[in-house]
Amino acid sequence: MSLRLRAFDARHPAARAGAAPALQHIELSIAAGERLAVIGPSGAGKTTLMQAMALALPPSAGTLELDGREPWRASRRELQRLRGTLFLAPQLPPLPPRQRVVTAVLAARLPAMSLAASLRSLVYPSDIPAAHDALDRFDLADKLFERVDRLSGGERQRVALARALLAPARLWLIDEPLSALDPVRSLQALQVLLAVARERGVTVVATLHQVELARAHFPRLVGLRDGRVAFDLPAGAVNATHLASLYGDENRSEAGIAADADRSPQAASNFWR
Structure with a gap:
């Protein structure tokens, strides 16, 4: 699935009246099957950008296109159908605490299921082997029938990522x-995630704080700062100067560490300490 934003502004629903848009004049074209990471300091607008791409936030100006079509000009039914072709994994996965892991993972298939089948699957999981295989890719197969509230934070995050492997999504x-x-x-x-995306031709957009990864x-890589695109470059072209400009002088942020990593292999290993 291809994605294009042109002169795109978006305003968070909770923003006070008169506040500047969280995203301003975004120009971005992403080809079908492409893999792109968005980096930038906290508060740069990365999560808002993901919500806008997931059709959870309408533009306050400009346009967003999916495969050359403008979803916000479509009917409500068509908009819902398009949302079913996307998969959004939020930073804090909204997994029901008393739900079993197998049910939480298989819920990724709900957009492609009828109402009757989706309700039935909540009681009788429809494809336990598929859920097992997806969890196994993240070393979580032994948690298949655990309750979500008995998992650690990292395990919950991996369960949320395992859902992507079962989602009928192209983005x-x-x-x-x-x-x-x-x-x-x-x-x-x-x-x-990236290996499966390559196999299926899925387009991937991820926000990351880990610059070296x-x-x-x-x-x-797309650098986002203050709701605007600071740079849009091949990963190999992003250097210490770009990162210093993106992150500013915040205390030994990713920018400083990544700049050191350019010069010293030892510093790169210190990134994770």
Whole structure:
């Protein structure tokens, strides 16, 4: 699925009257099957951008196109259908605490199911082997019948990512997928997601705070600051100057560490300490 934003502004629903849009004049074109990471400081508008791409926020100015069509000009029924072709993994996965993991994972298939089938699946999970296989990719197969509220924060985040493998989606929007994961799990999760996306031709847009992982695993990086695109470059072209400008002088942020990593392999290993 291709995605294009032109002169795109978006305003958060909770924003006070007269406040500047959270996203301003965004120009972005993403080809079908592309893998792109959005980086930037906290409060830059990354989560708002993901919500806008997921058709949860309408534009306050400009346009958004999916495969050349403008969803916000479509009927309500067509808009709902288009939302079913997207998968959004929020930073804090909204998993019902008393639900079993198998049910939570299989819920990713609901957009492609009839109402009767979806209700039935809540009581009698329809494809337990598929849920097991998806969880196994994240080393969570032993949690298949656990309740969600008995999982750690990192396990819940991996359950949310496992849902992507079962979703009938052509665009994955992954918001801070590694925030609760240790370095080993972070690398594993990225490798699984990107490998499956390549196999299926799924378009992936992910927001990340881990600059070095973004540069190592995504061919293209978009820097976002103050709701605007600061740069849009191949990962190999993003250097210490770009990062310093993006993050400013915040105390030894990702920018400073990534700049050190350009010069020193030892500093790169310190990124995770």
